[in-house]
Amino acid sequence: MLQLGVIGTNWITQQFIEAAQQTHTFQLREVYSRTQEHAQNLINQVNGTDTLITTDLTKFFASPEFEVVYIASPNSLHFQYICQAIAANKQVIVEKPMVSTRAEFLQIQELLQNHPGIYVLEAARHIHEPEFATLKQQVQQLDRIDGATITYRKYSSRYDLVLTGQEPNIFSPKFSGGALYDLGVYLLYDAVCLFGQPLSAQYLPQMIATGVDGQGTIVLHYDHFDVTMLVGKISNSILPSEIYSGKKTLSFDDGGTVRKIWNNYNDWQFTGTDHNPMLAETEVFAQIIQQKDQTQFNQLWQIADQVNQLLTQIRLAAGIKFAADRSEA
């Protein structure tokens, strides 16, 4: 069991801790929050025992009580927390997207080179799941790929606030919000894991009042095919996703969490079980940290690198500006 400190106290942190409890990988040891109350609520939710609370970030990172930090703050804050964690020789698990810009990614890469044995793991939970591995096996059995349509478009209740003139973090350019960064990152992981790095990419965003993308269409251009991805947080899509191979179409239920896979060319179909979607990643991350598995870390880092390149390139080309971009100048 690895001792865990967490930054961020909302539902995703709770889900991660519950997954870690189920897989006996991480034990919640310390919670950082700006308010004691939020931290205590989280601890109550996950039945934490002997869990420390800190409202002082410097003290949190200086704490000897935990060796791994899980970061689920607003996107724009990930970078500074990762830097502080590395400086404190903590292992890092950070929610996707790991960082906001290319410059931030490259700075972290450099920091890691000076801190051997420290890993920064981007919590792209879905690619670690056994259901995703099953999908990938099915894709590998196709004799060629002619394209794909992958969808993750889900209405966010916080868009209600945008419609009343507010700017919640997840839709704010100050916090690196918007559909591409919040949900598109899942789709880019799908594509990079299933098809590799595209030759080029485009994002056609539908902008909203806060200055970020509410939804949009991503098109990735590969050597012989294109992948179209529908992302969004201001409408609900129930479209399944499809991978094309001539007359054959391989379908799966969800670009964010694969649970069902079927096709139009044989009787095979697959239904996964209903479970916490973060279970698999907790096991993978614990193994990398405990076994100092540099090889597996390098593989994940390479994927994270490609996803970060895509995210930042198509965002900037689409004219979506974040406060975090200022440091790029």
Place this chain on the structure above:
Amino acid sequence: MLQLGVIGTNWITQQFIEAAQQTHTFQLREVYSRTQEHAQNLINQVNGTDTLITTDLTKFFASPEFEVVYIASPNSLHFQYICQAIAANKQVIVEKPMVSTRAEFLQIQELLQNHPGIYVLEAARHIHEPEFATLKQQVQQLDRIDGATITYRKYSSRYDLVLTGQEPNIFSPKFSGGALYDLGVYLLYDAVCLFGQPLSAQYLPQMIATGVDGQGTIVLHYDHFDVTMLVGKISNSILPSEIYSGKKTLSFDDGGTVRKIWNNYNDWQFTGTDHNPMLAETEVFAQIIQQKDQTQFNQLWQIADQVNQLLTQIRLAAGIKFAADRSEA
């Protein structure tokens, strides 16, 4: 009953004649084909009686036996046949896309001004169907539109020929082929009829060996939303189509032929009957011709105009060149 001459002897001509027979609107009177055999086969298929066959195009258009010509030749030939038909004072029903270029459309528009009482009707069958009217009513009941995803992607058996190095008409730039012109035209009609004329549009095509688009992604930009359309003839999609309105999603089964409509916000759902998809258009076209309904013709012409503008503009911007473009210079 209007007397009908037809150009083109394949399945779509047969389907049109069968629809006309069912609706008692048009009677097949004369068939033009380059070969007597193809014409006779068509006549046999539709149980034609007293039907003339011509292999001479000049004689065909000079024939006093019919007043309406239905044109279902390869796309690139539509223009010259329409011009000849108008010159012969025939009413014209022409398969979509009516013409290949903007210049051709404008020339026909000018010809029509000099031939009052002659109509050129683009056979966008799906927008005339009662199921489409039901869909449109549902769309009009939404308090706002936040976007849409509309799909028509179906593998063409003739793509098998492309894969062996051949260039069938439907995939040939010489004949104004490709996914956008063959199936995308349905989707553009959907969008223009449901949402009006977009402010701008883009097509991201996936090109094939013959030099046309095998499939692609169309994005139409409206004032406050985008419409993404997936078109293709080199893969099979079973995705339904979706229209977004906040948390509400209105779904329908097919961008080319609407038969089922449902949603995620009330218990309403709709299932049409299985019938010849060209029935409705035969009745609409017969009525316009018989009643000299200039108003309804003008409405259809305006839609055809907008679709032609979109088709030609996004095709040329995407770098898809047709032999028919030469005349534009």
